[in-house]
Amino acid sequence: MFTISKSSRGVVCLRGGDRGHMDEKYFPKKIEAKWQAHWAKNKSFQVQVDDDLPKFYQLEMLPYPSGNLHMGHVRNYSVGDVVAWYKRLKGFNVLHPIGWDSFGQPAEDAAVKRKVNPRDWTEENIKAMRGQLQRLGLSYDWSREIAAHRPEYYKFDQWFFLKMYDKGLAYKKLTQVNWCEHDQATLSNEQASGGLCWRCGNPVTKRDLEQWFFKTTAYADELLDGLDSIGGGWPGNVLKRQRDWIGRSEGSYIDFAVRVPGKTGSLKPEDRRTIKVFTTRIDTIYGATAIVLAPEHPIVQEFSNQLSAEVHAKIAEILAEKAKPADHEAEVEKDGIDTGLKAVNPFNSELVPIWVGNYVMMEYGTGAVMSVPAHDERDFEFATKFGLPIRQVISEPHMAHEHHTMHALALEQPFTSSGVLVHSDYWNGKTSEAAIEEMTHHAQMHGFGEPATTYKLRDWGISRQRFWGAPIPIVYCDACGTVPVHFDDLPVELPENAPITGTGESPLSKVTEFVETACPKCEGPARRETDTMDTFVDSSWYYFRYTDPENEVLPFSPDIAAYWTPVDQYIGGDDHAVMHLIYTRFWTKVMRDIDLLSLDEPVTRLLTQGMVVGETFFDDESGKRIYQPPTDVAVERDAKGKIISARSAEGKELKFAIERMSKSKGNGVDPDEMVEIYGADAARLFVLFAAPVExxxxxxxxxxxxxxxxxxxxxxxxxxxxxxxxxxxxxxxxxxxxxxxxxxxxxxxxxxxxxxxxxxxxxxxxxxxxxxxxxxxxxxxxxxxxxxxxxxxxxxxxxxxxxxxxxxxxxxxxxxxxxxxxxxxxxxxxxxxxxxxxxxxADDEIEVVIQVNGKLRSKITTSPGQGIEELETAALADAKAQEFIAGKEVIKVVVVPDKLVNIVVKG
RNA sequence: GCACGCGUGGCCAAAUCGGAAAAGGCGCCGGUCUUAGAAACCGGAUAUUGAAGGUUCGAAUCCUUCCGCGUGUACCA
The missing domain is CATH 1.10.730.10 (Isoleucyl-tRNA Synthetase; Domain 1)
Structure with missing residues (x-):
């Protein structure tokens, strides 16, 4: 028969004995192998377009092939499989594919650390993880498997790049990146944390680098407004985060003329300058007591020789401070200096000082703000620190006729809501809303302003100085300049290998066979672009590729995609709520505009699942967390099971936390082990049952x-x-x-x-x-x-x-x-x-509760659907209820049909 | 700092509109069986629904304040 023993983890496991007669016992391993083989042999989950069947596209976010499945994957894919099976059993033609997000940095890290070829490493990992997915018995259509690192796939990353280049949606511009002079490397913000290079510890500088961008801002309004049509299909917090990320803000541009003291009105016309500010609160403009510029603002350059040494020094200081990657913990204290220049408020001709401030960002709006301390928290803080006047010009409606000047002096905090205008000449008494519209119009009429809309959303920088990504299909020719590769010449294939140092310089630039090429235009000698594309490019359109994975001419056939898409249900981690899901929405709109699709939005329903976390134990005395596997830790717990203290095998006191499960933290559970001990079905069932998916x-x-x-x-x-x-x-x-x-x-x-x-x-x-x-x-x-x-x-x-x-x-x-x-x-x-x-x-008889003053006193059994009056009569006649009513006045009787009767009495 | 979300037995959690003395699982306790342990089966105990107010005939559910936890965000003019 079989024996049962305790495994090393203290859990129960079954060991098959007499395999001939075990059908009546549950042996997961046997039946799992049997049905997995059956599904594979019969291609049970392979599907084709069938116009007679309703379709359902079930999609889960594709994994990065790190080499091991973790429990987060198991959760994600188990949930997806539930939906896929459910819809299949409901008669839908269900597309349920999987693939590999197989470009990216870990392959290069492995190349550096272990001297392996990134391609071999990636392929091996895919093989291992595919086996794990199959042992879980997930119902994928494996005939549609794709992998981003294969030329058949990234050929179309390049194809899309060229399409966007043609449409002016892909362009190159100079931008600042973190740069380590010592390592000759660009660094991500994380790698430059604290202003020091993570590798060599030398200070990081900013460096201008030409980078490729996709013009996501061209679709900013559509990306924002489209969220309304998605509506209830997506979690509210994802919609909110996308709205915040796009950050549309409606307001006005206003021009302030610049004056140089001592040169009153004597500037020659060609030397006249204005500063354009963006504001959402033009109604507060009479309260403007300064103009504050970002330190990079062009006016600072232009009037450079008018500025004192002190001003130059302060600007340099602010710039140096800004160059350091921000420490997210600390709040930056406001800093700035009066440049000595003045600006003219176009509404009242008042001269206000022009300052430079560290809290104004060149990247947003116009890089200049009108400072209205009375009605803006940041300006208030700045003005308080530097003694700028605070002048109230908006009042709460009911106080509009009181003594505002006095009140203004007493302002202890800015009044940022809208209200009624005061101390604003002609505009006094108007509401903020009316004033915003009328004052903008007034400014426009007089040529010193206009309505304006700004966005937080930036264009998507896709250049990466890396090897393991899709090469950008561009050639630089001395004669013809920047030339796109011909569509017929795609893919631009990655070389077999490249010198990967991990320091961040572009490995492809050192592969001469790759770099040296002929210009597609003049056929003269030319150089290839050596940057590769961000891996978010791959994941922006992969699920369209699933619909037609072997197409060699197009990314996918529009007809086939029209049948399967949009994705009916997408499931993944909520860490992709913003970037991936904005990029793929952008990509969808681009695909629509090049006639591959007729969709506006690619995903009908989205589900974001919560993380799988576990206890971790670590020692951080060295400043870096060194994790200990839980099996090596002696843990003391309180009555509720909460950890009180933890000690390593050597008796050292350890810190503890609950963190995302991962191998490196030692708190990972190996799905293979789970399947081995309990079976795939039990593992999946448990993961689904243990907690709500979100x-x-x-x-x-x-x-x-x-x-x-x-x-x-x-x-x-x-x-x-x-x-x-x-x-x-x-x-x-x-x-x-x-x-x-x-x-x-x-x-x-x-x-x-x-x-x-x-x-x-x-x-x-x-x-x-x-x-x-x-x-x-x-x-x-x-x-x-x-x-x-x-x-x-x-x-x-x-x-x-x-x-x-x-x-x-x-x-x-x-x-x-x-x-x-x-x-x-x-x-x-x-x-x-x-x-x-x-x-x-339907229940054929139900119990109706009888309460007296809200307290349960009796029950009657009756058939469902009784009328209110019948129930009331029956309740009042009930013997037990009578006891509690006797001698008291019945004030009212509340009847909830099929549920309860509540008799309210007094006395 | 701001925004949002969440606090239900020892643990994970359920509860259409506000409507009963608040599901289910894990764990725990007891019993049957067993050489023993385990499994299996049978039975059992465990909840002022984070706290305090309020609305209501009636609150886990709605409102206010507070406490605790989590997530997002960081000067966006």
Missing amino acids: NELVWNEAGIEGAVRFLQRIWRYVYKWKDSFGNSSPAAEQGEAARKLRRKTHQTIRRIDLSLDTLQFNTPVAALMELCNALYDSGIEPETATADEISAVQEAVTSLVLMLTPFAPHTAEELFAVLIGNDNGLLANGARFPEFSEELA
């Missing part, structure tokens, strides 16, 4: 045994009954036990249907458990059951197995085979998700 899941190994037990319980029940079922239809006469069971069955189907439609995955598992419990509790036994009971059990068991399919497909397939008597599988047998009957799900 919540963080704190890994707790113990719970998984309950999942195994549940599967075993179903298994045993099916085997107990399988020989008793017949083909007869439900008997007309039904006894109480049969009726009760059928009611539970149909209620469960209704409940699970609803849960899955609303993307809840933990509650349907609980519902399945309840139905299973109901079967055991029904007391119906095969030996003594009547015909109606047998058919009720058969209905319940069949429904249970079918509904189990999305959660534990191997077990469900096997049990379905046992029930139906063949091994052809669910799909070949045309299995469908069970349907419920409202009639059968």
